[in-house]
Amino acid sequence: MITKTSFPKKLKLFPSFFYLSLILFYSHCALRPSGTLSQYDSYFPHESTISSIPKGKVRATFFGTASILLDDGETQILTDGFFSRPSLWKTAFSKIESDPSTVQSVIEKAKIDRLQAIFVCHSHYDHVMDSPLVAKQTKAKLFGSTSTLNVGIGAGLLPEQMQKFQPGKPITIGKFTITVLESKHTPPFRILGKTNATDPNHPNIESPLKTPVKATDYIEGGTFDFLIQHGKNKILIKSSTNFVEGAFDKIKVDVLFLGIAQLSLQPIPFQEQFYKQTVQTLKPKLLIPIHWDNFFKPLSEPLEPNLRLGDDFDANMKYILKRTEEEKVEVQLLQGFETIDLF
């Protein structure tokens, strides 16, 4: 008979070895991309538009997450501009801040040399973190919520280089007219017992944010969509996977940049409503999914789908492709730094 005291050492070690293996196996799976991009090869343009931008056209360049450069050959505008993309390890266990050499290299590689304005969709770090530095380097104006402006002040931007959002009021920049619309953040997500939900007692960044700080110090501060008109064409940029019911009822667009992060993790009725309130209402000819990439990987490497830890890219795309096929909406994906001429 084996008593507790005579339990062989090997067997005693078994439970801890078993749990360690389980944890390693889980992390191994969780830290893998949630999809294989080669399956979606036909959705990428695969052509480098190095030619000058044809008159009247708008060229878009994608930098992952919700960072998009729009350029009509005269004026450039940017959403977010999150380029530093610190690693998962760094984001989880230490303080983060903009990396000036990475930001500068992206500015040079993407030829961001006529930038007039940066619009930040919300103040989580994967959207706002580099915006003040991009504004400084390019002399562009930073547009955002009070929280975003506090990130700007913390980074040393002067008040004249920043402007607070006035939702519904069009802003003209070159031939672009931008209207900021109140929106909603992707529903809260729980990971390892922690939630990314905004604390209702602290919904905003209340004072100038001096970096380096913890990723969680970047508080949402409200989420916004951007309706952008250029000539007779319209673009809508929606970074988060959520909607304000009826917000787009009177709007039709040519191109929709749609945040699809965690779409398939939401209940089916939510997915249906999200699709109805965005694609079915706005009736775009072209849909470009955004915020699908693993933003813990640097932009110097090709974009990969979000990690299984918090998303399911394949399931998100399956849903989007099925629905858009039914309604004959063209879908295009963009790699990092990849460009597309809209309209």
Ligand SMILES: [Zn+2]
């Ligand atoms: Zn966010």
